[in-house]
Amino acid sequence: MDHHHTFEVSGAHVSRLEDYRLITGTGCYASDWNLPEQVHACFLRADRAHAKIVKVDVAAARKAKGVLGVYTGEDAVKAGYVKPMSFLTFEGKGGMKARLPSRAALANDKVRFVGDMVAMVVAETALQAQDALELIEVEYEDLPAVISPEEAVSGKAPQLHDDVPDNLVFEQEAGDAAAVEAAFARAAHVTKLKLDCTRVIPHPMEPRACLVAHDAANDGYTLHVPVQGINMMKMQLSAYTGVPQEKLRIMAREVGGGFGQRSIAYPEYAAAMIAAKALKRPIKWISTRSESFMSDSHGRAAYITGELALDKDGKFLAMRIDWIADLGAYLHPAGPVSPMRNPVVCLTGVYKIPALCGRWRVVLTNAGPVSAYRGAARPEMAYTIERLVDEAAAQMKIDPAELRRRNFIPPEAFPYKTPTGSTYDIADFPAVLKKALEKSDAQGFEKRRAASQKKGKLRGLGFATVIENSGAGMFPKDEILLEVAADGNLTAYSVSHSQGQGHETTFAQIIGDALGIKAERIKLRQAVNEKPLMGNHTGGSRTIVGAGTVCHLAAKKLIEVATPLAAEMLGVEPSQVAYANGEFQSKESSKKVSLGDIAAKKLLSATGEGKFGSTFPNGCHVAEIEIDPETGVTDLQSYVTVDDCGTVINHTIVEGQMHGAVAQGWGQIFGENAVYDSETGQLMTGSFMDYAMPKAGWINDMKIYDHATFGTISPLGVKGMGESGCTASLGALANAMMNALRPEGVAPMNMPYTALKVWQALSAAKKGK
């Protein structure tokens, strides 16, 4: 196969079928659901980071107007909702078993972070519940808090959970430490960096909410919650509560942003289950934004030391990393897995590095729980490698593009088995880099830098060449069910759930393409409990690879299933029937029957299925920035992306994904940062007054290109691309910043590059000169 082929896909820019509904306010989000007799819950949250609960006096709250019930840790214990919310089955260093702390749905012995839930009030109205909340008196015995993960495992820190000694949940090693040691010993140059990937708070526009009803007839529950897929939610909730999966119905229509944060079965949902059963009324809860800041899962929080060894010609000899993952006060389901699994798969990045090793420690602190966030440790890994490579290039005075070229895994080496055991199927890194440098006019940069200098500004250009693992998934297979109606229109059913990715459009395009009919005739229904299907949730950029590919297979199967039925109606042998564009035609006569004609007579449906391994989307992003040294403010001048996500189904959706993910990377590099007071454990960035979300006007003029190699895992050649914008942008933007700051004498900095920090670094460098 020609590796340098760029695919042109028909229907390259297609407007999204769901957009009319979403932008005209006719969507239905979690808080839009209502049920007869519903009542309202609200939560009393800890105002301190670490304390023993001595007494919770709810007597006055119980008597307050409209109050139907007040629940505390005792009720959680009674219900048995106290299990660890996470699982980790593999063994760590020296056969270490993960120490998984239990978490009561409502805290029963201690509170461990600001926002931990102490009690839940249920009342006829939300206002009454809030009023009653203020009548609850909690007696605490304060304990010292630990916020820094490095301190948490120092042996001198306060213990969060009795059964997690030294606050260390898990320790893992990967790679060949002895080979790395030997390589470092003979290296001509070593670059070492401390790279903190800050704790951030993802903010889907839709706040978290739930509406939970108990069905006394079968002792089952219906939950209306934001999800990324119903199977994952059922599995987690069932594991935590002991309610069998078949007795859980998960309802969702629109989900206003997920980013990993909406894949979690949160304890609020379990607490609402307790009240729904006890009161025989549906329980509704809508999170405030302040609660979101405290209690929705946080992201990143990786504290990494990286070392790269090179020979005198700049050939990479070895890389070693030490990674501390701060998971906060409790484990969320995917929390401990992603910072360990994903970085190992892509530890070598896009480079041939003969020797690799890493050490991971998963650590608890008195801060909000951390879980997978768009990229789930792939951005942290790629950021580490790309900062090391860029810094090494600067130290060795080698052009950063040239240093990368010298070390790329060459196109002819694919499929490439990496030193940590994964296999990259196909990629063309030199071509991707070349195109990115051309499209960003990297050659003309020095001229632009000089022009900026004339204006008193500092200009920088930086890039990152990255790879990430996508696809795969923990369910045994992905399934899509297709049903044909008598009018020839189709309904597709999936368990994965869009949170903005545009599945209704992409899936319809794939099915329409396979059947030769218009995408508008295919309706996607997500989160349908009545059609039990196997499949993964939407996360890890896997949906196009799994469910998307299965859409294609289901359509092919539908033709297969319909062919004998068509033959029968046409009165010929199945071999004498040809399918095209929604119709079967007899090769013997000109007679035709459509899919709708068949469906009018017989139930016509097909289920496609498939299981797919890891795919490897990759790309190069080039950022150009200008810094105002008087204020430290950075202005993004241009941003160019060249990505290889395999076949592109819909360029509009790919571009939208890139816009959003790069904005999230930009946010983290320049301002987003969850700050806790290191002494008290109070969340200092608890609102948008202090938490710097990126604003739309700050990022403009992004130029998005692709350079595809046809992925081998899916017959469609797709690789996934929902997260690649995060994975590439952290390194590209940070490298651009250091490219501008390095000539001023600024030493490598940690993100975020806020105006304050940049100004301080420049001032310090000036004084040092």
Add this chain to the structure above:
Amino acid sequence: MYAFQYHKAKSLKDATDRLGKDDEARPLAGGMTLLPTIKQRLARPTCLVDIGGIAELAGIESQGGVLTIGAGTRHAEVAASGAVKEAIPALASLASNIGDPQVRNRGTLGGSVANNDPAADYPSAVLALNAKVITNKREITADDFFQGLFATALEPGELIVKIAFPMPNKAAYAKFPHPASGYAMAGVFIADTGPGVRVAVTGAGASGVYRWREAEEALGKSAKVDAIAKLAVAADDLNEDMHGTREYRAQLVKVMAGRAAAALAGK
């Protein structure tokens, strides 16, 4: 939020009568500060007296060298007003950069000035332009009006009706927005009022908006932009938070003042 009563005032008198009867009642203009405070249960007014539709608080008028703007005028109206753009373009420009479009379409001049948030934009314009704050009871000069963080000369039951801005020869405003909230971390309004130059700084001072006398003197003597560059800004009296140390705010005050001075000089 706690339960409260709502009263839509028909006139200025209706509003002041209602506020006079109840110490815990609060006037509601655009609600851009009050409503979030109420929603977080940080304020518990018994009654919100909505002064949004009162005719006496509306209107923009330019006459005899004075631009008078009704207290109920929304930021977006000030930003778009031909009369404001002609009389004091810097004021229109200031209004166009407050908050976001939603805030500009709700927030009012009177609300902002009465609240005297130390990081709000308008107080710097009122102070630098030597405006008169006209209430239902009296006229208060800008120098007397602002009295520290969220504190003003307004007495209980006193409402701002309009603000009269003497038209300057020239004026300019430069603002460094807070990276998260968009409020001013340092906003400097410079007005060449004829008799002299007035410089007001918002966002940076530990006690709210203040006049920067050294800058006034320097700019009064020399119209040159580098008049500011030679000044030292003392960091001691400035605000500090995680987004800006005192030293950083001192730098920002100086840089913003320099930029406003440059704009004033037409550079």
